[in-house]
Amino acid sequence: xxxxxxxxxxxxxxxxxxxxxxxxxxxxxxxxxxxxxxxxxxxxxxxxxxxxxxxxxxxxxxxxxxxxxxxxxxxxxxxxxxxxxxxxxxxxxxxxxxxxxxxxxxxxxxxxxxxxxxxxxxxxxxxxxxxxxxxxxxxxxxxxxxxxxxx
Numbered sequence: 001x002x003x004x005x006x007x008x009x010x011x012x013x014x015x016x017x018x019x020x021x022x023x024x025x026x027x028x029x030x031x032x033x034x035x036x037x038x039x040x041x042x043x044x045x046x047x048x049x050x051x052x053x054x055x056x057x058x059x060x061x062x063x064x065x066x067x068x069x070x071x072x073x074x075x076x077x078x079x080x081x082x083x084x085x086x087x088x089x090x091x092x093x094x095x096x097x098x099x100x101x102x103x104x105x106x107x108x109x110x111x112x113x114x115x116x117x118x119x120x121x122x123x124x125x126x127x128x129x130x131x132x133x134x135x136x137x138x139x140x141x142x143x144x145x146x147x148x149x150x151x
Contacts, residue, residue, distance in 0.1 A: 004068045009077025019065035024048045035075035035103045046131030049104035056111035075103040089148040097135035105131050109145045
């Protein structure tokens with residue numbers, strides 16, 4: 001066990017945990033930030049996507065020991081009132097169906113737009129590649145990202 005001080009959603013959180021524990025489980029089981037979902041556990045589905053130092057990453061595959069000293073944003077950290085431009089665009093285009101993958105989808109979209117405020121269709125496809133939506137809402141996801149980019 002070791003103590004890690006993590007910057008999550010702008011607040012310092014201290015956890016005493018095995019250094020190999022994936023960030024996903026630190027968020028969900030130790031900090032009660034359950035918006036980040038478990039999907040596959042092997043970084044292939046995107047349900048567990050968070051933003052770390054401005055980049056979309058799969059939290060199921062990153063040990064807590066690699067997160068100290070980074071800036072982490074989870075879905076809970078985007079907006080207290082659910083009024084982040086990407087979240088608003090998601091609602092405008094009625095993106096979610098079952099909703100399970102949406103936190104990861106939104107976090108990937110936010111990271112894309114923070115790094116590229118005017119993405120092309122190819123940029124969107126590349127950034128969202130690996131975020132799997134079993135309901136197949138990919139067309140609405142792309143429309144929502146374009147709307148958020150223009151807001």
